[in-house]
Amino acid sequence: MNFDIENIHLGNLIKLRVNELEIPIKQICKFINTDENKIEEMYKEQFLDSDLLLLWSKLLSYDFFRIYSEHLVLYSPPSFSHAKNKITIPIFRKSIYTREMIDFILDILEKGKKSKQQIINEYRIPRSTLSKWIIKYKI
Structure with missing residues (x-):
């Protein structure tokens, strides 16, 4: 799968990683401290708060913040x-x-x-x- 760095959708990426790692929903709920419905809602969100994204990054052993860093490398305006x-x-x-x-x-x-x-x-x-x-x- 080629990742589209122009159109970042964190919920989709998190769900993909969860599926790759085959982490049970109960384990996710316990770690994130929420219920299954809220986890499913997060999968639909394009953006997440940074504290929540940090939790997901830790749980899934993946630096989701780096996606934004890569975006900035390509799309940031020239510095003055x-x-x-x-x-x-x-x-x-x-x-x-x-x-x-x-x-x-x-x-x-x-x-x-x-x-x-x-x-x-x-x-x-x-x-x-x-x-x-x-x-x-x-x-």
Whole structure:
């Protein structure tokens, strides 16, 4: 399954992971401290509160927050150099691409949804990086 990083639906992803791990609903209810109906409702939700998402991440041994991090790497606006001097919170490097992100980009290219130039412009991926991915993953 190719993951669509543009359209994140946490409930669907959580349900997929629960099914993969075959975790009994009673165990989930006990861990999340809720009933079966609320769990089923969560599966339908596109977004969840961060404290709830943290519980799911722990229960399912999967970092659901990273999905948003990957989204930010691809879709965040360029940073402004004059603002960097005022930032007191940690600044993360943007040049870290996961395999899922690479697959997402190459899938777009292979299916003809976007050209190489569109990918370079929209996602600000260096031309040399995209070329290396194409060679390495043979599309």
